[in-house]
Amino acid sequence: QVQLVESGGGLVQAGGSLRLSCAASGRTFSSYVMGWFRQAPGKEREFVAAVIWNGSTNYADSVKGRFTISGDNAKNTMYLQMNSLKPEDTAVYYCAFRPSRYVSGDMRDYNYWGQGTQVTVSS
Numbered sequence: 001q002v003q004l005v006e007s008g009g010g011l012v013q014a015g016g017s018l019r020l021s022c023a024a025s026g027r028t029f030s031s032y033v034m035g036w037f038r039q040a041p042g043k044e045r046e047f048v049a050a051v052i053w054n055g056s057t058n059y060a061d062s063v064k065g066r067f068t069i070s071g072d073n074a075k076n077t078m079y080l081q082m083n084s085l086k087p088e089d090t091a092v093y094y095c096a097f098r099p100s101r102y103v104s105g106d107m108r109d110y111n112y113w114g115q116g117t118q119v120t121v122s123s
Contacts, residue, residue, distance in 0.1 A: 002026045002112040004095045009117030012085055016121070020080040022095030022114060029053075031101035034071065034078045035110060038091035038119075045094065047105035051078060058103045063089075085121045092116040 008020040022034065035050035049059045049069040057069050068081040078095065096110035104110070 002097050002099075004097060004112055004114035006093065006095045006114040006117040009093060009119045011120045011122065014085060014087055014121055014123050016085050017081070017083045018085065018119060020082070020093055020095075020117060020119070022078040022080075024076045024078070024097065029099045031099070033098040033100055033103050033110075035096045035098070035103075036069065036078075036080050037094045037096055037107055037110075038089075039094070039116075040088075040091040043091075045107050047107070048093070049080060050103045050105070052103055053101065056103070058105070060105070082119070085119075087121050087123045090119060090121050092118050 003025045005023045032053045033050050036048040037045050038048050039045040047060050051057050051069045051071050066084045071078045094116045095114040097112040098110045
């Protein structure tokens with residue numbers, strides 16, 4: 001089992017920044033992918049970004065150039081730095097874990113999930 005706990009959400013004005021954290025604990029894997037997904041009210045959960053165990057990253061087109069995903073292996077923590085936030089970024093953001101060496105943007109491919117953290121961007 002892998003436990004994931006997100007933090008760092010909140011309310012910010014358009015153009016502002018937030019940094020989300022996801023602390024992982026439990027079973028360890030030699031190859032894995034950690035990702036961020038988000039779900040806005042009335043919409044399906046969508047892929048935001050992912051980081052692979054070797055440091056490679058992948059982003060949704062909607063956040064490229066604004067969001068940066070990173071990981072700190074020593075702290076078992078993943079981060080999502082969100083800059084130039086827009087009202088359409090408002091959603092609950094979820095951390096997810098996939099015990100695989102291949103990135104995926106499909107939420108069905110992720111085995112473990114955090115409880116989510118709310119991000120609200122006001123106009």
